[in-house]
Amino acid sequence: MGLIAALPDIDNRPDSVFVMHERSEKLIPLHTHKKGQLSYVEGGLAYITTESKTYVVPARHYFWIPxxxxxxxxxxxSATVLRSLYYYATDDSKHEFYQRLGIYPASELLIQMIKYTERWDERHVDWKDDNFEFLVALKNMLPTLNQTSLPVILPNTxxxxxxxxxxxLEKxxxxxxxxxxxxKHFAMSERSLSRLFQTELHISFLQYVKTLRMITAIEMIVKTQKPISAIAYEVGYTNAGAFSDAFYDFTMLRPSDLRSH
Structure with a gap:
């Protein structure tokens, strides 16, 4: 059926979990749903764009959209597989995790649990179904796995x-x-430029540049076969070791780890 075709069906049963595993290079246009979305990104890259931000989700990471x-x-x-569970929202108030959009590294346990749900692909699952408790347990464990969302976000303006x-900056x-x-290049004072970043993007100049470097590196690692050392140079690092450390701080993965998955 595919995710685009399934969008109208997601909210049909408010107390269920709707399961969708899809390999796709599609753009799913602007939409919303009354359920929380847990999605694991396998073998590629995903982009989530809201009104003010673009989130970049690398392979072996998952995201939650309230x-x-x-x-x-x-x-x-096209190699990307998006494994998604759309959860009932009746108990979301019990933890702040469910109230915010976030990106998190996936543990091997979580990956295997999400893959297990493929047996319910393109189905609504609720309390009347066998093993519904498995899906409940999966949702309940999310706040215990990761408390801090990765800053793989570029603001829009x-x-x-x-x-x-x-x-x-990108060029x-x-x-x-x-x-x-x-x-100096844009004939502004440093103070004015700094204020512009804070006012329009709600981020400092230095943090924006670092984020842009890391997101560009993620895209190059996933989409090309360039050596990691060459990618490090192209995003502004003269030392591959320093790049690897910065990348790990940002994603909790080494660059080579991301490419191997």
Whole structure:
């Protein structure tokens, strides 16, 4: 059936879990649902875009989208498998985890539990079904696995000058990027540029550049066969070891780990 065709059916039974495992390179357009979405990304890359942010989800990571958030979803390459469980929201108030959109590294236990649910693919499962307790237990364990969402997020803006600056940074990512040099290039004071980042993107200049470097590296690792050392150089690192450490701090994986999955 596919996820796009299944969207109208997800909320039909509020007390159920709707299961969908799909290999796709599709763009699932802006939509929302009344259930929380748990999805595991296997073998590629996924993008979640909301009104103000784009979240990048690497392979071997999972994400949770709370009910009611309007979002667009895209799988980055055709090899990506998105394994999704759309959960009843009746008990979401019991933990703050269920109230926020987040990206988290997946443990081997969670991966195997999510894969096990493929037996219910394209089905609603509720308390009348055998082993429904398995799905309940899976949801209940989520807040105990990870408390801090990974910062694999790029903010969006309609501000034209900010967009020009963001495009410039993306094109010159292999270079040393300092707030002094960028403010000079755009004929601004450092203070004004710093304020613009905080006002429009709600992030500091340095944090934005670091995030852009890491997300670009993730995309290159997944989508190309370039050596990790070459990718490190292209995103502004002259030392592969420093790049690997920064990447681990960001994703909880080494660059080679991401490529191997």
């Amino acid at each position: 009910p009611g958030i309007v979002h667009e979803l895209k799988m980055g390459i 309609d501000h034209l000058q900010m967009q020009a600056i963001m495009q410039y 010159h990512l292999d270079q040393k990027l300092t707030i002094a040099d960028i403010s």
